[in-house]
Amino acid sequence: MTAPDPACRWLPPRAPASLRTALARAGTPAIPLVRRGAHHGYLVPAAEGPLPAADVLARWRSDRPVLLRGVLRARIRPYRQALGETLRLFARLRRGARFFDWVIGRLAGQGVYQSVGSSIDLGDPREVEKAFARARGARRGDGDLWAKLAWIAHDPRDPSLRIRFSWGVEALQEWHRDPRQARRADGLAAALFPECAVLGGHRLLFDLLRHLTGGPVRLSERIVYNNVPGGGAVFHHDAEATQLGVCFGQLAGETAWLALPRRELAEVVAEVAHGRATLRRFLGTPARAFAALKDTREPRLDRLLNRDPVLTRRLVERGAAFRMRAGDAVLLPSHSREDVAWHSVFGIGRSPSLAHSYGIFAAAPSRHGRRSRANPRAPGTHPRPP
Numbered sequence: 030m031t032a033p034d035p036a037c038r039w040l041p042p043r044a045p046a047s048l049r050t051a052l053a054r055a056g057t058p059a060i061p062l063v064r065r066g067a068h069h070g071y072l073v074p075a076a077e078g079p080l081p082a083a084d085v086l087a088r089w090r091s092d093r094p095v096l097l098r099g100v101l102r103a104r105i106r107p108y109r110q111a112l113g114e115t116l117r118l119f120a121r122l123r124r125g126a127r128f129f130d131w132v133i134g135r136l137a138g139q140g141v142y143q144s145v146g147s148s149i150d151l152g153d154p155r156e157v158e159k160a161f162a163r164a165r166g167a168r169r170g171d172g173d174l175w176a177k178l179a180w181i182a183h184d185p186r187d188p189s190l191r192i193r194f195s196w197g198v199e200a201l202q203e204w205h206r207d208p209r210q211a212r213r214a215d216g217l218a219a220a221l222f223p224e225c226a227v228l229g230g231h232r233l234l235f236d237l238l239r240h241l242t243g244g245p246v247r248l249s250e251r252i253v254y255n256n257v258p259g260g261g262a263v264f265h266h267d268a269e270a271t272q273l274g275v276c277f278g279q280l281a282g283e284t285a286w287l288a289l290p291r292r293e294l295a296e297v298v299a300e301v302a303h304g305r306a307t308l309r310r311f312l313g314t315p316a317r318a319f320a321a322l323k324d325t326r327e328p329r330l331d332r333l334l335n336r337d338p339v340l341t342r343r344l345v346e347r348g349a350a351f352r353m354r355a356g357d358a359v360l361l362p363s364h365s366r367e368d369v370a371w372h373s374v375f376g377i378g379r380s381p382s383l384a385h386s387y388g389i390f391a392a393a394p395s396r397h398g399r400r401s402r403a404n405p406r407a408p409g410t411h412p413r414p415p
């Protein structure tokens with residue numbers, strides 16, 4: 030077991046403005062945790078020091094988030110202009126600009142990727158547009174690369190957007206199958222967003238990931254996030270077959286997070302549910318709560334996880350909350366669907382933020398398939414979570 034994080038503090042949604050003003054004057058602002066109209070209270074961040082090196086491996090092994098404060102700060106500086114352009118792009122896309130037109134213009138003249146078309150999946154209420162491209166040297170029969178622009182939530186109160194890069198037939202999850210195509214999709218992301226180099230070219234980060242996972246890694250299935258204050262992502266995990274975890278880098282603005290291992294989330298859920306007659310039978314023990322997390326679409330569980338300030342309070346007081354600022358990165362381990370970091374994200378601050386989130390994959394899959402000292406539990410195989 031690792032020691033709990035230095036806990037942030039939690040204030041209720043009705044905390045008096047005078048208290049919040051006093052805290053802000055003292056340099057510890059009370060950050061509203063509001064997502065799509067649900068007020069989870071205020072987060073008062075703890076002192077944000079670096080994680081002791083000895084804790085990093087222990088946290089990774091125990092499915093805890095590994096917060097790497099400031100590791101991207103120096104690498105962001107050369108990309109300030111690019112980051113500004115990306116933020117302006119998202120603002121235009123929110124106003125209805127055509128994503129594919131921008132992709133065509135961006136790739137033209139680079140000579141490496143060719144735009145081949147776009148589509149809109151009418152069955153996916155979150156998808157805005159999917160732009161397809163082909164890499165020079167790709168063979169006939171290789172699946173097309175794509176960049177998919179989507180709303181983060183199907184909710185008019187949250188205009189947060191994301192762009193995911195992948196290839197092949199999405200419904201068949203072809204992206205697991207061919208690392209060469211995955212690398213081409215990574216390259217497409219970098220061709221459109223040069224700031225991919227902040228994470229993608231970070232030697233120290235790759236060395237750390239090699240240490241944690243037991244072998245060299247690639248960072249693929251890239252997603253560019255534009256979280257808007259008051260929006261964000263509900264509790265979920267990113268356990269996927271072949272994916273060892275996720276690396277999330279905050280490049281501009283801020284986000285607030287709740288993140289902890291599935292088994293600990295189940296303990297907190299059970300603790301809160303046990304005190305409520307309507308939830309006790311369903312979620313009132315850690316074993317029941319752990320099992321219930323298989324399907325977070327269940328309305329009572331969804332409400333407790335994603336709209337209940339009492340649960341948020343318990344999680345904050347347990348040390349599961351942190352704030353991410355530009356230059357910070359966090360690693361979210363996925364050892365299996367059971368042994369995985371669950372997380373929930375809140376858009377905070379004054380303006381939309383920018384972050385990149387990449388899946389961590391073995392560069393040579395067979396090496397990571399065997400159990401290693403650094404990663405004693407081999408990744409499981411399981412479907413994409415809802």
Ligand SMILES: [Fe+2]
Nearest residue numbers: 265266267372
């Ligand atoms: Fe995630």
